[in-house]
Each structure stands twice: as C-alpha cells, then as structure tokens.
Amino acid sequence: MSQSTLSAHDAHEHEHQPSHSVFGFWSYLMTDCVLFASLFATFAMMANQFAGGPTAKDLFNLRDVAIETGLLLTSSLTFGFAMISALRKQTGGVLAWLFVTFVLGAGFLWLEVHEFAHLIAEGAGPQRSAFWSSFFTLVGTHGLHVTLGLVWLVVLALQIMQKPELNERQIRRLACLSLFWHFLDIVWICVFSFVYLASVV
Known part of the structure; x- marks a missing residue:
C-alpha cells in the first residue's frame, strides 16, 4: 500500500471519528432515558x-423546589453561551460561562441536599414508606447525574486551561x-411536574 493511500486512509478514519463518538454518546443517553423512565414508573406506582x-x-x-428549577434551567442557558463561545474559539468566554454554570449547578445540589436533610429530620427518610423510598431514589439519581456532570465540567475546564487554543x-x-x-434539565422538568407539583396538587 502506497504512502498516499495510507494517508488517505488515516484521513478517512479521522474524519469519521467524531461521528462515532457522538453516536456512542447518544446511545448512552438513550440508556439513561430507560433508567429514568423505569424510576418514574416506579414512583407512579x-x-x-x-x-x-x-x-x-x-x-x-x-418555593425551594422552584428556586432549584430556576438555577438548573439558568445553568442550561449559561452552558449554551459557553458553546457559542467555543464555536467562536473564545477560550476566555468558554471558561467564564463554564464557571457560572458550575456555580448554578452547585447551588442546585446544595438546595437538594438541604431538602433531603429536612425530609429525613421530619421522619420522611427513604426507609419510611414506599413513596419516600421511590422519591429519594428518583431525585437522588438525578442529583448524582448532576454531580457527575459538574465533575466532568471541571475536568474539561482544566483541559482547556492547559491548552488555551480550542x-x-x-x-x-x-x-x-x-x-x-440539557438532558438533565429535561429530566428535572419532569421531576418538578410529576413528582412535586402532582404530589402536592
């Protein structure tokens, strides 16, 4: 095989690598959809x-849940600004918007942990009844995903700081x-609507 053929083959592999990685990530999101659908179904029962x-x-x-919702939805908006800055190759803008996104996400988690502590103090821990068990499992799983998302965000920010040229x-x-x-935002809207509002109304 000639050198030119090898170069063309390498270029072909490099060209299709992004689509493979994005497809793989979409596949992961689909499995997460199944996971949350199962948790919502269990909660409904x-x-x-x-x-x-x-x-x-x-x-x-x-009121506190509405604040949580506002923080998470706003963080989705700020992440959108980070992506706009990334497409414009504005490294400073990306890092600034990622920082704001992190603060909003951390605020959401702080309020959620505060809510869990309050519920447990009031005798409504996950072991109290089937309702509270399913509630803590569903909302806690979402919170764990947000935590992982924040860790991922920090790792990406550090990588960008090491190589400022995007x-x-x-x-x-x-x-x-x-x-x-954005997927976590959609899941949280469902949690807010079907878990909190429906349970109170």
Whole structure:
C-alpha cells in the first residue's frame, strides 16, 4: 500500500471519528432515558403509599423546589453561551460561562441536599414508606447525574486551561457535555411536574 493511500486512509478514519463518538454518546443517553423512565414508573406506582407516615403535601416546599428549577434551567442557558463561545474559539468566554454554570449547578445540589436533610429530620427518610423510598431514589439519581456532570465540567475546564487554543476535540467534548446537561434539565422538568407539583396538587 502506497504512502498516499495510507494517508488517505488515516484521513478517512479521522474524519469519521467524531461521528462515532457522538453516536456512542447518544446511545448512552438513550440508556439513561430507560433508567429514568423505569424510576418514574416506579414512583407512579408508589405515589400514594405513605404507610401512615407524612405525605408529600405535608413536607414538600415548592418555593425551594422552584428556586432549584430556576438555577438548573439558568445553568442550561449559561452552558449554551459557553458553546457559542467555543464555536467562536473564545477560550476566555468558554471558561467564564463554564464557571457560572458550575456555580448554578452547585447551588442546585446544595438546595437538594438541604431538602433531603429536612425530609429525613421530619421522619420522611427513604426507609419510611414506599413513596419516600421511590422519591429519594428518583431525585437522588438525578442529583448524582448532576454531580457527575459538574465533575466532568471541571475536568474539561482544566483541559482547556492547559491548552488555551480550542481544538475540535475539545469542542466535541463540550458538545457531548452540553447534550448531557440539557438532558438533565429535561429530566428535572419532569421531576418538578410529576413528582412535586402532582404530589402536592
């Protein structure tokens, strides 16, 4: 095989590498959809199983949950600004918007941990009833995903700081994290609507 043929083959492999990685990440998101669909289905089955303990109407604080929702949705917007900066190869803008996104995501997690602590203190821990068990599993799984997303964000930010000149691989990684972050927003909207609002109303 000639040198020119090898070069053409390498170029072909490099050209299709991004599409393979993005396709693989979409496949991962589909498995996460199945996971959350199963958790939502379980919660729906346990929606009225309080075992004589405190109910959602007794303990849910929709004001705090609305603040959580606002923080997470705003973080999705700021991540969008980070992607715009990345496409324009504006490294400083990317890092600035990623920092804002991290702060908003960390604020969301802090409020969620505070809510969990309050519920447990009121005797509504995951062991209290089927409802609270399914609630903590669903919301906790989402919170774990947000935590992993924040760790991923920090890792990408550090990589960008080491190589200030944005390249296609870094932009592709940011795009995958963007998909993941927006997916978590969609899941949280479902949590807010079907877990919090439906349980209180």
